[in-house]
Amino acid sequence: MEELKKTVKRNLILMIFLFSVLLMIIAVQQYMLYRQTLELKSAFDSLDNKLTITTSSLDDKISGQKDELDLELMLLHMNLSSIDSKLTDEIIDVRNDYTSDLNSLTGFFEEKQLESRQDLENVKGELESQIKTIKVKGQDFTAIIDDALDATVSIVTNKGQGSGAIVDSRGFIVTNFHVIDGASQIRVLTYDKNIYIATAIAAHKDWDVVVLKIDEVDMPILNFANSNNIKVGEKVIALGNPAGYDFTVTEGIVSAVDRVGPNGLQGFIQTDVPLNPGNSGGPLVNVEGRIIGLNNFKIGGSESLGFAIPSNIVSDILDQVVQTYYE
Numbered sequence: 001m002e003e004l005k006k007t008v009k010r011n012l013i014l015m016i017f018l019f020s021v022l023l024m025i026i027a028v029q030q031y032m033l034y035r036q037t038l039e040l041k042s043a044f045d046s047l048d049n050k051l052t053i054t055t056s057s058l059d060d061k062i063s064g065q066k067d068e069l070d071l072e073l074m075l076l077h078m079n080l081s082s083i084d085s086k087l088t089d090e091i092i093d094v095r096n097d098y099t100s101d102l103n104s105l106t107g108f109f110e111e112k113q114l115e116s117r118q119d120l121e122n123v124k125g126e127l128e129s130q131i132k133t134i135k136v137k138g139q140d141f142t143a144i145i146d147d148a149l150d151a152t153v154s155i156v157t158n159k160g161q162g163s164g165a166i167v168d169s170r171g172f173i174v175t176n177f178h179v180i181d182g183a184s185q186i187r188v189l190t191y192d193k194n195i196y197i198a199t200a201i202a203a204h205k206d207w208d209v210v211v212l213k214i215d216e217v218d219m220p221i222l223n224f225a226n227s228n229n230i231k232v233g234e235k236v237i238a239l240g241n242p243a244g245y246d247f248t249v250t251e252g253i254v255s256a257v258d259r260v261g262p263n264g265l266q267g268f269i270q271t272d273v274p275l276n277p278g279n280s281g282g283p284l285v286n287v288e289g290r291i292i293g294l295n296n297f298k299i300g301g302s303e304s305l306g307f308a309i310p311s312n313i314v315s316d317i318l319d320q321v322v323q324t325y326y327e
Helices: 002-138 142-150 311-325
Strands: 152-157 161-168 172-176 186-190 195-204 209-213 235-240 248-260 266-271 283-285 291-298 306-310
Touching (some): 142 152, 142 235, 142 283, 152 172, 152 235, 161 235, 161 291, 161 311, 172 291, 172 311, 195 311, 209 311, 235 291
Antiparallel strands (some): 152 161, 152 186, 161 172, 172 209, 186 195, 195 209, 235 248, 235 283, 248 266, 266 306, 283 291, 291 306
């Protein structure tokens, strides 16, 4: 019995020992498992951090590359826009150059056409003038009187009356300033019996010349001759409105040139053509049917002492007035 108790006790002690060993083994395993868990967790955390860092770095790289790509796309778009703008400007420049060249070419041809037409008109006018001159030299002034009268006008104002000449087809008329001086209304009577209201555009009082304008175009005109070429003794006619007798023609010759007038200026043309009140401002015409002067005054109490303003003076005044009028 005692032996059994000892055996049971030994077995119990052995079992306790074995159980303790088992507990220790389990505890060690649990500890090892815990350590492994901690290590795994640490490794996982480290891996997670690395993954986060890598992801963040990758995102930064992707974002940076995206920004660079966006910038490159923007620069490309700007370059394309610049190229398109340059191409558009070049196309416009080429088109403008083409248009300008075309207009210049068109203007050149039109100018040449006008010059050719003007040359033809000049040649025609010269031929007609020469033909008329031949007729005049052979007979009298009848070959040119009709055309001269067509461009001669009578001027009537509330102060008096005078004469004038149409010298530009757009309705410009020259006469003496004293004919319209102080007048409140100026009427112009043409050879075909038309009456117009005229306006004084400008005057040169020293030379007693005024330029009138009527609202009419395509008027018959008298052209100017070069008064520097006047010869003493050449035949001339005066056209005008003496004493109210419209469109009267008187004939004479050039008696002298470069006479000093009452205004103290030298250059007046002296003629023996009969002049009377109303002739003032009328044209003095040569055998070519051109104006060599504007009849201006006569010496009172004397016969055949008339004076005219040289055509070169009158045409210079007219050119300045017309140029200023159309500026």
